[in-house]
Amino acid sequence: MNPHREIFASRPATLRFMPKALWPSPGWRAERGCPDSQFIWQDYRISSRTMARLRDFAGAGEFNHDDALLLLAPHITGFRLTMALLTHPRWPLAIWRALQFRNRLRLLGPLLLDEPSELSVQACAWRVHAKGLEVDLHTRLQQRGAVVWDSIVTVYYRGRFGAPLSHGEAHGAPSTSPTLDPSAPPVAQWRIDNGRRWEFCRLTGDYNPMHLNARYAHRMGFGGAFPHPQRVAAQCLSHLAATGAPPRQLDLWIKGPAFFGAEATLRQAPRDDGGQDFALWVPGEQRPALVGSLFRALSEPRCQRERSALRQRLA
Template sequence: MITDWHTLNREPSLPGLYLRAATRRKITGTTLPDSGLRCWVDVDPQRLAAYRNVCGYADNGLLPPTYPHILAFALQMQLLTAKDFPFPLLGLIHLSNRLRVLRPMGAVNRVRVSVQVQNLQPHAKGATFDLVTTLGDQLGSLWEAESRMLCRGVKLEGEPLEQVLDSTLPLSEVAHWKAPSDIGRRYARVSGDYNPIHLSAASARLFGFPSAIAHGLWLKARTLAALVDHLPAASLEIMVQFKKPVRLPSEVTLLASAAGSSGDLRLISAGELEHMTGHWRPLA
């Protein structure tokens, strides 16, 4: 597919995009748009510091490997609420996330963010697509990621392809932390992601959840912050699948194992309830 790229002069404004998302509740088609969005974005040091604080990252002079998601969020929102995007944004389910750090992200002050959607596939509960995001500077590509999203109720022809991540290394406890009742609101303030299912029990119940649940990308960020001593600064791929939601408040345990430059991870809570599985690998 050839992408029809549109370059924006500035980051989109989130309030208007949230209003657009709130008023779109119907599936309008089964074809993804071939358009993509690009924009140069400045790294705000205060927002970066607040993000590190919420996610547990130390300031090592590098952008955290999950921070490009924050830089791209407004652009992603504009893409997913555009008239030619066929699925309602509210109700999309984040199934998995794969990111690749191509070069060390130090002294990064201004980046070009690109977002597009592709790879529409049938799923047992609807259809999935990949939200693809890339980050670059004047020297070229720095970082790239695919977030696999599920839209329930979409009917596509074909057999669903299931993606399974199995741990192959022995795992042991690496970290244990609390996910407090307000972490959804705290993460929303630094990320811009004010999805109601994360903010409070009252707002989550409007969408069928008995309590607020933690953001999947906060769980991934908090996990990578705990694994910082195991992860190289670049030439790295990190893949996770999101399992059962983490209801707030909760306590979770991170299990991990490293073998050279590779490792597996698993995030669980009481009763061996599995919330996230994944691995990290060197780039070929």
């Protein structure tokens, strides 16, 4: 396929991109892979008012983790640009088959509120496994000509897509999440907020009925409706015990739903590098619904670590 560039002068409208999810998808072909498409949102910005709304959704009256929430804010408010990419007729697979299951969010410089910015997203890598396909979507936020935030969102499609292959370098969160002791004392417990479902959908542009309607969620095999994982992650960040310097990187592993109204239990453990690992459990589940790692410094990309290790072995 020829390169494709699509520019939005204002916020991508859900009524514009979501109907395209009903169009037939071209289908996956290994020799073609993901299309060379870049979607750009001009005049994107995170307002002070939006940050106040996110603090409210996080469930903390006096929010002491603004630095951590700022890592998450572009992922929430810019997610509709990713939705526009995944629903485009050039995209090889239907969006309803996509599962968002790993995220790496990095703060690369000072992120200014109310500042005109440019947000862009494109596929940067993909991997075919025996039981599915992983695609890494790279999003970048630019302010005043510099990239101040970026993310790698890894989406997963179940199924068989041919022989195993790997394209591009994997810079996202590792495939294996940290392991926390489920018997350790919790740092916080709260009930997952059951209200304002439409309001959070408007923030993300994601109106999946599983985040809105329990009856639909039951039909899809779930125990009930559940919030967007970004909303659950914000609640986790708001309840973590404050530690040290502001974080620069957040890795998230989405393991399963945390249903509306469920009693959430959060556990936290220090990392050797000065950061924090955390995990959220809900009743009836042995494994956590969400696992995360907060880093005080940017982690070195795995490809750089591998090259460094190779140079050391050859020295």
